[in-house]
Amino acid sequence: MTTHDPRRLAWAYLSRVAQGPHRVLRDFAAEAGPEGAADAVSRGALGERLQVRSHIDTAQADLDLVASQGGRLITPDDDEWPMWRLLAFDGAGMPVGNDQCAPLALWVLGAVSVAELTERAVSIVGTRAATSYGEHVTAEIAGDLAIDGWTILSGAAFGIDAAAHRAALGVGGSTVAVLACGIDRAYPSGHSRLLHRIAQTGAVISEYAPGTTPAKHRFLARNRLVAGLGSAVVIVEAGWRSGARNTAGWARKLGRPVLAVPGPVTSAASKGCHRMIREGEACLVADAHDVVAEAGMAGETDEGRPSMFREIDALSESALLVYEALPASGTLSPRELSDVSSLPLATVRSVLPLLELDGFVASDETGWSRVART
Known part of the structure; x- marks a missing residue:
């Protein structure tokens, strides 16, 4: 049995007693420290919900169990705590209910820093009853993002979640599974091997103490962390x-x-996506490039993707007519350009210098020609 720091034992105790998000307890622990909060809970000073569980002190056993599996408990005291990600739970406009807050602590399997893993991460979720189309698209998006250094976050469920995790692992990328139960439990049980692989290069995390079983309300609470x-x-x-x-x-x-x-308009599996897009709840994306355009940091470029717009799209109508009147090779005089473009000669002569200044055309003793553009 390992001797644990009293402060960490207090965090583990609070995690066990709270069984999920609890704003009053989290705020009190931030002000009085975890040991002060643990003392208040044990005295029944923070409400009936906590009081009825205050006698359950398995902190030492919980920490020992997770450590035996190569895991750990991380708290706001630790450098790897994903503080800047969780700050949004205290942002303007957020509800103030007990279940609308950041976690007290996180139980983690995996050696990589959680803060590092979530520095550049995208969450990918969807139906458990995925179609072959959904699994293919998920694999393409998650794989491309992982190759580009993004961590793929999901909930380790069957269907889309599993496809996202596997795609990241398949290209040697990082992925994080957020569970609605203790990290010592493989849920679903069919994903025991998948969760083990995730922990080897990424992380399996939960706010629930070891041994906690999955339940509907825990999945709903888990979703806030995935987001x-x-x-x-x-x-x-x-x-x-x-x-x-x-x-x-x-x-x-x-x-x-x-x-x-x-998805296909005939697919029941995509009706929710279509509804969110139609009602303005979600932005339509088709590939990893679209995702990076929305999720990337300011100034992050999306190299290698052809632009949807041509440079000539910025030209005025007259300038475009003159430019398109020029042959792919060879030259034309202003008079010939006037005939081909059906523009007055004076207009052609006024447009040509502007096109030359912008690098679209060039002139020599034989006339005007297009400039090859890359």
Whole structure:
């Protein structure tokens, strides 16, 4: 048995007693410290909900169990605490209910710093009943983002979540699974091997103490962390009534872009995405380039993608007519350009110097010609 720091033992105790988000307790711990908060809980000073569980002190055993599995408890005291990601929970306009706050602490499997993993991360979620189309699109988007250095965040569920995690792992990228139960439990059980692989290069995290079983309300609370720890939330396939919309709702509360991938109009699996796009709840995206355009940091470029616009689209109508009247090779005189473009000669002569100044045309003793543009 390892001897743990009293402060960390206090955090572990609070995590066990709270069983999820608890704003009053979190705020009190921030002011009085975890040991002061633990003392207040044990005396029944912070409300009945905490008082009825205050006798459950398994902090030492919880820390030992997680340590035996190669995990740890991280708290606001630690350098790897994703502080700037979680600040959004205290932002303007956020509800003040007990379940609308940042976690007290996070239980983690995986050696990489959580702050480092979430520095540049995108959350990808969707239906458990994914189609082959949804899994393909998810793999393309998640794989391309992971290759570019983005961490892929999801909830380790069947369907879209699993496809996102596997795509990141498949290209040697980082991925984080956020669970709605203790990190010592593989949920779903069929993803035991997947969760082990995630922990090897990324992280498996939860705000719930070891041994905690999954429950509907915990999945809903988990969704806020999936939304908050990423730069954006991408929805790939979601039914008309989808849990992914709950994650999208959290993203909007936290100021994160919500992005949705459209599917075939005949697909029931994409009705939720189409609804969010139509009602302005989400921005339509088709690939990783679209995601980076919304989630990337200011000044981050999207190299290698052809522009949707041509340089000549900025030309005036007259300038465009003159430019397009020029042959791909060879030259024309102003008079010939007037005939081809159907513009008055005076207009042609006034436009040509402007086109030359902008680098679209050049002139020599034989006339005017196009300039090859890269």
